[in-house]
Amino acid sequence: MRFHSERRIVLSNMQNDTTGLAIEVREFYKDYGQTVAADGISFSVPRGTIATLVGPNGAGKTTTIRTLCGILRPTSGQLSVAGFDVQTQALLVKQRIAYVPDDPPLFETLTVWEHLQFVASAYNVSDWQTKSEQLLDSLRLETKRSALASELSRGMRQKIAIACAYLHDPEVLFLDEPLTGLDPAAIRMLKKTMVQRASTGATVLVSSHLLALVEDICSHLIVLRKGKCLFSGSLQAAHESLGHTGSLEEVFFSLTGDEE
């Protein structure tokens, strides 16, 4: 795939970015009635990095991602993406991001190609056919371009959501458990493209329980547990604060104390 045009688009979108931070979360609280899902979470992610968001089940990862994407409203707190406030400048945020949920809702009666056409028209992507061909090729979905979403396997549905997310060259990519359901070749491709996109200035926030699979691509780490942020910073800072250079899994257990 070629990334020269992506670089130009990503850089042109950064006029509002004066902090060097792609994501800023300050004192974020979110409750669902009785359940407190986010209990004063604060963290930031520098532009052009891949940050992994980890935590035990129910830690608040999906709630945080969905609030950053403007799908959920925070109970309180300040959240900004690409330099724009997610509540008061929601449209400006949505124009610059892509979100792939863990179980992507597709349009069951649209074909694979029609999904890409739809996204291209929503985001006004001019060279969408060429880019779509490249994406389908790299995701090994060429033979499924005329298949309806309802005819796809779980992994294929995930791939379509990823292709749609990549098509408009988002400035910030939110991927919620993107590796689950993908075959080894697709996992390798997705990781490679995340690194390529970050190298062009895009930012990736990826949540995953598959620590060993994201370890080699992420430079930043955010650890949540029971709605609180236990750590946010570079992986190197995590190692320094813990006094060891163990694997991401070891860092995770040291921070959450959840091994038992």
Ligand code: ATP
């Ligand atoms: P997992 O790793 O299991 O996907 P998570 O870290 O993504 O978990 P969230 O999905 O954000 O966690 O959930 C955080 C808390 O909020 C949990 O206690 C969950 O039960 C609760 N919660 C999430 N969505 C809702 C909802 N729509 N209504 C009520 N409670 C919710």
